[in-house]
Amino acid sequence: MAAAREPAFRRVALLGVGLIGGSVAAAARASGCADHVAGHATGDDAAQALALGLIDSACASVAEAVRGADLVVLAAPVPALPGLFQALAPHLDTAALITDCASTKTSTVAAAREALGPAFSRFVPAHPIAGSERHGPAAARADLFQRAVAVVCPHAGNSAAAVASISGFWRAIGARVVELDPARHDRVFAEVSHWPHALVFALCAAIARGECPDDALRMAGAGLRDTTRIGASSPALWADILLDNREPVLRSAAAFQTELEALLADLRDGNRDALIARFDAASAWRRALG
Amino acid sequence: MAAAREPAFRRVALLGVGLIGGSVAAAARASGCADHVAGHATGDDAAQALALGLIDSACASVAEAVRGADLVVLAAPVPALPGLFQALAPHLDTAALITDCASTKTSTVAAAREALGPAFSRFVPAHPIAGSERHGPAAARADLFQRAVAVVCPHAGNSAAAVASISGFWRAIGARVVELDPARHDRVFAEVSHWPHALVFALCAAIARGECPDDALRMAGAGLRDTTRIGASSPALWADILLDNREPVLRSAAAFQTELEALLADLRDGNRDALIARFDAASAWRRALG
Numbered sequence: 001m002a003a004a005r006e007p008a009f010r011r012v013a014l015l016g017v018g019l020i021g022g023s024v025a026a027a028a029r030a031s032g033c034a035d036h037v038a039g040h041a042t043g044d045d046a047a048q049a050l051a052l053g054l055i056d057s058a059c060a061s062v063a064e065a066v067r068g069a070d071l072v073v074l075a076a077p078v079p080a081l082p083g084l085f086q087a088l089a090p091h092l093d094t095a096a097l098i099t100d101c102a103s104t105k106t107s108t109v110a111a112a113r114e115a116l117g118p119a120f121s122r123f124v125p126a127h128p129i130a131g132s133e134r135h136g137p138a139a140a141r142a143d144l145f146q147r148a149v150a151v152v153c154p155h156a157g158n159s160a161a162a163v164a165s166i167s168g169f170w171r172a173i174g175a176r177v178v179e180l181d182p183a184r185h186d187r188v189f190a191e192v193s194h195w196p197h198a199l200v201f202a203l204c205a206a207i208a209r210g211e212c213p214d215d216a217l218r219m220a221g222a223g224l225r226d227t228t229r230i231g232a233s234s235p236a237l238w239a240d241i242l243l244d245n246r247e248p249v250l251r252s253a254a255a256f257q258t259e260l261e262a263l264l265a266d267l268r269d270g271n272r273d274a275l276i277a278r279f280d281a282a283s284a285w286r287r288a289l290g
Numbered sequence: 291m292a293a294a295r296e297p298a299f300r301r302v303a304l305l306g307v308g309l310i311g312g313s314v315a316a317a318a319r320a321s322g323c324a325d326h327v328a329g330h331a332t333g334d335d336a337a338q339a340l341a342l343g344l345i346d347s348a349c350a351s352v353a354e355a356v357r358g359a360d361l362v363v364l365a366a367p368v369p370a371l372p373g374l375f376q377a378l379a380p381h382l383d384t385a386a387l388i389t390d391c392a393s394t395k396t397s398t399v400a401a402a403r404e405a406l407g408p409a410f411s412r413f414v415p416a417h418p419i420a421g422s423e424r425h426g427p428a429a430a431r432a433d434l435f436q437r438a439v440a441v442v443c444p445h446a447g448n449s450a451a452a453v454a455s456i457s458g459f460w461r462a463i464g465a466r467v468v469e470l471d472p473a474r475h476d477r478v479f480a481e482v483s484h485w486p487h488a489l490v491f492a493l494c495a496a497i498a499r500g501e502c503p504d505d506a507l508r509m510a511g512a513g514l515r516d517t518t519r520i521g522a523s524s525p526a527l528w529a530d531i532l533l534d535n536r537e538p539v540l541r542s543a544a545a546f547q548t549e550l551e552a553l554l555a556d557l558r559d560g561n562r563d564a565l566i567a568r569f570d571a572a573s574a575w576r577r578a579l580g
Binding site: 213 | 419420421438439441468470474477478479481482483486487488489490491492493494495496497498499500502503505506507508509510511512513514515516517518519520521522523524525526528529530532533536539540541542543545546547548549550553554557558560562565566568569570571572573574575576577578579
C-alpha cells in the first residue's frame with residue numbers, strides 16, 4: 001500500500017476562475033495537491049465556481065484570497081495581470097510561490113518585477129496549453145491539463161527551488177512541463193497560436209463581409225469548420241493577447257505575407273511545379289505534427 | 291412489408307476509385323441502387339478497390355467500364371477529366387447518364403460539352419462535399435456521403451429528367467442534394483474550400499520555413515492542429531484545383547488580403563476597439579456555422 005502523501009500546498013489561491021483558472025482549481029482539488037482552494041474573480045465567476053464545486057471558498061477580495069496561501073495562481077486575462085500583481089503583493093505570505101497562466105510572458109514578467117519586490121524571485125511564469133473557444137467557469141474541467149503541455153518560463157531572478165516546486169505543481173495537475181525562456185516563449189507562441197488566431201479571424205471576417213456569406217455557411221465542409229474553429233474565440237481576449245505580443249506577431253505576419261505573395265504569384269503564372277513544391281513543404285511540416 | 295425495389299441502375303461505371311470514387315462505388319453497392327459496379331482507374335487502384343470489395347469488377351480500359359453502363363461517374367482528379375470525357379464518349383450507351391465529383395465545375399462543363407456531343411444533355415455535374423486529407427481506395431467508406439451535401443450543378447443543356455435521376459442517385463447513396471449553377475458553385479467553393487486550402491498551405495509553409503519550426507511542432511496545441519489539418523492534403527491535387535479555379539480563388543485572396551492589411555494596421559496602431567469589432571464580425575460568422 002502506498003503511503004498517504006501530504007498535500008504539497010495547504011492553500012492555493014486562484015485569481016480568476018474561468019475556463020483555465022476553474023480547471024486549475026478543480027485539478028488541484030482532484031489531485032489532492034492542495035488542502036484548500038480559494039478563488040477570487042470579477043463578476044460572479046467565483047460564486048459560479050463555488051456552486052460548480054471547482055473551489056472550496058469564494059473570496060470577495062484579492063487580499064482575502066491570497067492571505068495564508070502558499071501558492072497563488074493568476075488566471076485572469078492579460079490586461080488584468082499588472083493590477084492583480086499590485087493588489088496581491090502586500091498580502092503575500094513570506095514564502096508563498098506564485099505562478100500564472102497567461103498566453104504572453106515578457107509583459108507578465110515585467111509587471112511582476114514592477115509589483116512584487118523580493119517576492120519576484122518566487123514568481124515562476126507558466127502557460128498551460130489547454131485553451132478552447134469556450135470560456136467561463138462552466139467550461140472548466142478537472143482533466144483539462146491531462147496530457148497537455150505546461151510551458152514553464154523561468155526568469156533570471158528565479159531560484160531553482162521555486163522553479164522545481166512550480167513545475168511539480170503543473171505536473172501534479174496532469175500537465176507535461178516544458179521549459180522555455182520568456183522571450184523565446186513569446187516568439188514561439190506568436191508563431192503557433194497568436195498569429196494563427198489573427199489569420200483565422202481575418203479569414204472569417206473576409207468570408208462574412210464577402211460576396212457569399214450565406215452560401216458559405218450552407219456549403220462549408222469539415223475542412224473549413226476545422227480551419228476556422230478558433231475564429232469563434234473571444235474577440236476581446238484575443239485582441240488583448242495580440243496587442244500584448246504585438247512585435248512577435250507582426251514578425252510572423254510578415255513572414256506569412258511573403259510566403260502568400262509568392263504562392264499567389266505562382267498561381268497567377270500557372271506555375272504548377274512551384275505550387276506543388278510550396279505545398280510539399282507545407283504538407284511535410286503538417287504531417288510531422290501528426 | 292415494403293415492396294422489393296428494382297435497383298435504379300443495372301450497371302454503374304466508376305472512372306477513378308480513390309477516396310471519393312471508391313466511396314461512391316461502395317455506397318452504390320450498399321444502398322442497392324446498382325446491380326453491378328464496375329471500376330476503372332490508373333495504376334493499381336482498381337485492383338485494390340476490387341480486393342477491398344468496393345466494386346464488382348475491375349476494368350482494364352475506360353471502354354470496358356463504360357460499355358453497357360446506364361450511369362457513368364467520373365471520380366478522377368480535375369486534370370484527368372477532359373481525357374476521360376474523350377475516352378468514354380464513343381462507348382456510351384444511348385441513354386446512359388453521366389455525373390462527376392470534381393471540385394470545380396466551369397471547366398468540367400466545358401470539357402464535357404467539347405467531348406460528349408448529344409450526350410452532353412445527359413451529363414449532370416455534381417460535387418459531393420466529403421473530402422478528407424486521406425486518399426486512395428483504402429480510405430474509401432460506404433458511409434462517406436451520409437449526411438454530406440452533394441452539390442448538383444445543372445447546365446442549360448440538361449433535361450429535367452436527367453437532373454432528377456442524378457439527384458436521386460446522390461440521395462440514394464446518402465447525400466443531401468443542393469443545387470447551384472456551375473459558375474456560382476465555383477465562386478462559393480473558392481471562398482469556402484479552395485482559397486482556405488491555399489491559405490493553410492501558406493501558413494504551414496511559413497511556419498516550416500520560419501524561425502522555429504521544431505519548437506512549433508513541440509508547442510502546437512489543438513487549435514493549430516485543427517487550423518492546419520487541411521495542410522496535410524495532397525499537394526498535386528490541390529495545385530490542380532487552384533489552377534483550375536484560379537480567377538475565383540484570386541478574388542477571395544484579394545478580399546482576404548484587404549481584411550488582413552486592415553487588421554494588421556489596427557494591431558500596429560494599438561487600436562483595440564477596431565480589432566475587437568473585426569473579431570466580432572469574424573466570430574459571429576463562425577458561431578453561425580455551428
